[in-house]
Amino acid sequence: xxxxxxxxxxxxxxxxxxxxxxxxxxxxxxxxxxxxxxxxxxxxxxxxxxxxxxxxxxxxxxxxxxxxxxxxxxxxxxxxxxxxxxxxxxxxxxxxxxxxxxxxxxxxxxxxxxxxxxxxxxxxxxxxxxxxxxxxxxxxxxxxxxxxxxxxxxxxxxxxxxxxxxxxxxxxxxxxxxxxxxxxxxxxxxxxxxxxxxxxxxxxxxxxxxxxxxxxxxxxxxxxxxxxxxxxxxxxxxxxxxxxxxxxxxxxxxxxxxxxxxxxxxxxxxxxxxxxxxxxxxxxxxxxxxxxxxxxxxxxxxxxxxxxxxxxxxxxxxxxxxxxxxxxxxxxxxxxxxxxxxxxxxxxxxxxxxxxxxxxxxxxxxxxxxxxxxxxxxxxxxxxxxxxxxxxxxxxxxxxxxxxxxxxxxxxxxxxxxxxxxxxxxxxxxxxxxxxxxxxxxxxxxxxxxxxxxxxxxxxxxxxxxxxxxxxxxxxxxxxxxxxxxxxxxxxxxxxxxxxxxxxxxxxxxxxxxxxxxxxxxxxxxxxxxxxxxxxxxx
Amino acid sequence: xxxxxxxxxxxxxxxxxxxxxxxxxxxxxxxxxxxxxxxxxxxxxxxxxxxxxxxxxxxxxxxxxxxxxxxxxxxxxxxxxxxxxxxxxxxxxxxxxxxxxxxxxxxxxxxxxxxxxxxxxxxxxxxxxxxxxxxxxxxxxxxxxxxxxxxxxxxxxxxxxxxxxxxxxxxxxxxxxxxxxxxxxxxxxxxxxxxxxxxxxxxxxxxxxxxxxxxxxxxxxxxxxxxxxxxxxxxxxxxxxxxxxxxxxxxxxxxxxxxxxxxxxxxxxxxxxxxxxxxxxxxxxxxxxxxxxxxxxxxxxxxxxxxxxxxxxxxxxxxxxxxxxxxxxxxxxxxxxxxxxxxxxxxxxxxxxxxxxxx
Numbered sequence: 023x024x025x026x027x028x029x030x031x032x033x034x035x036x037x038x039x040x041x042x043x044x045x046x047x048x049x050x051x052x053x054x055x056x057x058x059x060x061x062x063x064x065x066x067x068x069x070x071x072x073x074x075x076x077x078x079x080x081x082x083x084x085x086x087x088x089x090x091x092x093x094x095x096x097x098x099x100x101x102x103x104x105x106x107x108x109x110x111x112x113x114x115x116x117x118x119x120x121x122x123x124x125x126x127x128x129x130x131x132x133x134x135x136x137x138x139x140x141x142x143x144x145x146x147x148x149x150x151x152x153x154x155x156x157x158x159x160x161x162x163x164x165x166x167x168x169x170x171x172x173x174x175x176x177x178x179x180x181x182x183x184x185x186x187x188x189x190x191x192x193x194x195x196x197x198x199x200x201x202x203x204x205x206x207x208x209x210x211x212x213x214x215x216x217x218x219x220x221x222x223x224x225x226x227x228x229x230x231x232x233x234x235x236x237x238x239x240x241x242x243x244x245x246x247x248x249x250x251x252x253x254x255x256x257x258x259x260x261x262x263x264x265x266x267x268x269x270x271x272x273x274x275x276x277x278x279x280x281x282x283x284x285x286x287x288x289x290x291x292x293x294x295x296x297x298x299x300x301x302x303x304x305x306x307x308x309x310x311x312x313x314x315x316x317x318x319x320x321x322x323x324x325x326x327x328x329x330x331x332x333x334x335x336x337x338x339x340x341x342x343x344x345x346x347x348x349x350x351x352x353x354x355x356x357x358x359x360x361x362x363x364x365x366x367x368x369x370x371x372x373x374x375x376x377x378x379x380x381x382x383x384x385x386x387x388x389x390x391x392x393x394x395x396x397x398x399x400x401x402x403x404x405x406x407x408x409x410x411x412x413x414x415x416x417x418x419x420x421x422x423x424x425x426x427x428x429x430x431x432x433x434x435x436x437x438x439x440x441x442x443x444x445x446x447x448x449x450x451x452x453x454x455x456x457x458x459x460x461x462x463x464x465x466x467x468x469x470x471x472x473x474x475x476x477x478x479x480x481x482x483x484x485x486x487x488x489x490x491x492x493x494x495x496x497x498x499x500x501x502x503x504x505x506x507x508x509x510x511x512x513x514x515x516x517x518x519x520x521x522x523x524x525x526x527x528x529x530x531x532x533x534x535x536x537x538x539x540x541x542x543x544x545x546x547x548x549x550x551x552x553x554x555x556x557x558x559x560x561x
Numbered sequence: 562x563x564x565x566x567x568x569x570x571x572x573x574x575x576x577x578x579x580x581x582x583x584x585x586x587x588x589x590x591x592x593x594x595x596x597x598x599x600x601x602x603x604x605x606x607x608x609x610x611x612x613x614x615x616x617x618x619x620x621x622x623x624x625x626x627x628x629x630x631x632x633x634x635x636x637x638x639x640x641x642x643x644x645x646x647x648x649x650x651x652x653x654x655x656x657x658x659x660x661x662x663x664x665x666x667x668x669x670x671x672x673x674x675x676x677x678x679x680x681x682x683x684x685x686x687x688x689x690x691x692x693x694x695x696x697x698x699x700x701x702x703x704x705x706x707x708x709x710x711x712x713x714x715x716x717x718x719x720x721x722x723x724x725x726x727x728x729x730x731x732x733x734x735x736x737x738x739x740x741x742x743x744x745x746x747x748x749x750x751x752x753x754x755x756x757x758x759x760x761x762x763x764x765x766x767x768x769x770x771x772x773x774x775x776x777x778x779x780x781x782x783x784x785x786x787x788x789x790x791x792x793x794x795x796x797x798x799x800x801x802x803x804x805x806x807x808x809x810x811x812x813x814x815x816x817x818x819x820x821x822x823x824x825x826x827x828x829x830x831x832x833x834x835x836x837x838x839x840x841x842x843x844x845x846x847x848x849x850x851x852x853x854x855x856x857x858x859x860x861x862x863x864x865x866x867x868x869x870x871x872x873x874x875x876x877x878x879x880x881x882x883x884x885x886x887x888x889x890x891x892x893x894x895x896x897x898x899x900x901x902x903x904x905x906x907x908x909x910x911x912x913x914x915x916x917x918x919x920x
Binding site for chain 2: 364365366385386387389390396398403404405406407408409410414418419421422424425428429430
């Protein structure tokens with residue numbers, strides 16, 4: 023489905039068009055920076071990319087859209103030389119381009135920021151940046167100065183001598199971006215860079231993209247977020263099932279059409295938030311006694327090894343059937359809160375209870391037994407075992423259920439896994455597929471499926487459950503969370519996507535420097551107050 | 562071998578088998594050439610090798626018994642490897658197993674016990690001692706993150722020297738000193754505590770250890786592939802954080818599998834003492850633990866592979882010893898040939914992997 027540029031153009035006011043075109047420059051002059059023709063890639067039986075042709079002009083920000091598993095990452099990997107195409111050709115700056123590997127691509131000044139970072143956790147920012155240097159003496163001072171310069175130029179705030187392990191996910195990504203910018207790329211490929219970023223960080227990143235593009239560099243931006251496309255995309259290409267299903271010269275004006283092409287269905291009407299969903303009425307029993315809160319956190323504090331107070335006196339209550347969101351700029355104690363509430367880390371002080379049972383110093387097994395499901399922030403690190411099968415991952419915490427005469431009953435596991443995969447729309451070749459072969463969205467759905475089928479389930483702790491997911495998968499995740507909520511499960515949702523929080527949650531708590539800055543109803547009208555709290559202003 | 566254990570293995574018959582055989586044959590040929598270079602007549606050396614490895618029922622039995630010790634250590638190695646743990650402490654586990662078996666067989670008055678308890682109890686003692694020797698580094702690993710390669714290796718040296726010390730002192734395991742020429746070794750194991758032979762009249766020195774070892778190999782294969790414990794071990798090995806989050810007891814899993822690996826090594830030591838050597842003396846373990854470790858490494862996770870590699874090494878060692886004694890081939894050369902085989906086998910495995918990855 024190729025959208026007609028003329029038709030789209032007509033839908034857009036001329037003045038706005040003129041302003042936007044001026045802001046983006048007119049990149050059409052001269053040859054394409056990158057040209058792909060008939061590119062195909064096959065992994066075993068899976069046709070990841072099928073006859074994809076594409077042109078990127080110098081100075082253009084080209085958005086690549088598609089659901090999880092549509093082939094966007096594969097396309098990026100071909101351009102960056104990680105995989106070789108099965109078929110098709112590439113040209114860079116008018117010359118034949120067949121990268122044999124990332125080093126080759128980098129030597130052609132093609133840089134890429136991956137979805138998953140490649141940083142050495144125990145090294146400082148500067149040492150990580152110097153890792154790519156292949157000869158000579160390491161000049162940390164010069165590198166640090168370079169980092170500072172780049173940081174200031176692009177607004178990527180970064181402490182050059184901080185250890186990677188001490189940085190938040192968002193900060194780590196900044197390191198990756200700086201790593202690319204140090205190469206002075208002429209083509210910058212960003213594979214879902216905004217998935218892990220906060221709203222202000224996204225703004226900053228988009229500014230970076232525009233500035234980089236303004237210097238004549240081509241930028242390929244893989245994203246799911248429509249607002250970003252509206253803001254920066256010069257052109258957009260939609261992939262589905264490895265094929266190009268739509269191209270747009272005016273993406274900002276054709277968002278609806280793009281989304282339709284991407285998921286082949288219209289988005290649910292906006293405003294389908296909690297307010298419209300009938301509230302779960304929690305039975306109070308015949309005695310009329312108030313039920314125990316699903317989760318009660320009382321005066322929780324965490325001091326890390328360096329003596330820094332990561333969480334300070336956090337108190338909160340999640341009632342059964344309620345969704346409480348913890349908002350805040352990343353790195354303000356949310357990760358630590360999630361770690362404590364999932365039993366991965368012991369608090370320094372305070373206590374917490376699930377359904378009236380104290381779990382402050384309990385083991386993860388006791389957490390599960392008490393009915394606490396956890397969708398962890400970093401699903402690869404703690405949510406799943408990538409090298410095991412989908413079925414094994416779906417039942418990782420209750421493998422003992424599948425026993426017959428003391429032996430493991432793989433058949434029973436597969437049957438249960440199939441059922442769960444159907445229920446949660448986890449798309450994989452089968453229950454025996456290796457978990458790492460699933461796309462990010464399907465991995466997340468699988469983790470969610472496991473945690474939501476905990477029995478009994480009283481509380482779900484979901485940390486950034488939609489990070490990196492496409493629009494369709496986000497809807498699926500929230501509809502499952504809502505369904506659990508209607509069954510009387512209390513949900514603590516940690517996220518930095520304010521739009522999502524406001525749409526899904528009942529109440530919002532804002533964390534700032536480890537403390538709860540404020541609490542309010544999840545209401546569109548509170549947006550301003552929440553924003554102020556996130557920035558550390560008492561409202 | 563049951564279907565389950567076969568399934569557990571990553572041993573793929575077909576090209577893998579042929580390439581491995583070719584690799585072994587090629588290194589044996591190079592070995593023969595090296596023997597020729599030392600001035601020894603090659604046919605004579607080959608004859609001595611064949612004679613020592615499989616020339617008589619006794620030779621075959623001795624080779625198989627060696628292979629059994631290698632196999633037990635190797636199976637333990639593969640088991641621990643399932644949880645991404647590398648147990649290189651086979652040598653020490655054999656040594657503590659030998660000491661425990663000797664202590665119980667000689668000083669616990671087991672000689673008169675009925676129903677085979679006279680040899681069963683010392684074997685159990687050997688197994689328990691090896692288990693403890695393996696569990697300790699496992700516990701260190703789980704609790705303090707101590708690298709198990711280092712701790713098992715160092716514990717091996719400790720055990721080997723403890724054995725050396727124990728046969729130097731009458732208060733420990735040394736036989737009573739009757740003259741200044743009394744050797745620093747233990748008393749011989751009493752007949753009742755020696756392992757019953759499978760075929761006493763055939764001249765084959767095969768003992769009950771063989772069926773025990775094979776049964777344990779099957780058990781470990783089944784546990785690895787067909788039990789919840791085996792699956793959890795894999796999760797612990799692949800992603801300990803996620804395993805912890807899923808409520809899998811990490812410490813217990815690591816300690817248990819390291820204890821099991823150590824117990825298999827300890828049992829190997831017990832079998833060597835009660836079934837073969839009958840006397841505990843310095844040099845008792847004589848590198849069996851390391852050969853078993855190599856068998857486990859070469860098998861790359863496969864129980865069948867361990868058994869095959871152990872068998873190969875058993876025959877090689879026996880043949881090599883005889884080649885040295887009869888044909889005068891330097892013992893260093895035997896080790897060189899063994900090393901050649903290991904390198905070519907490992908290389909062949911890599912070659913096959915690359916090819917199947919490309920296909």
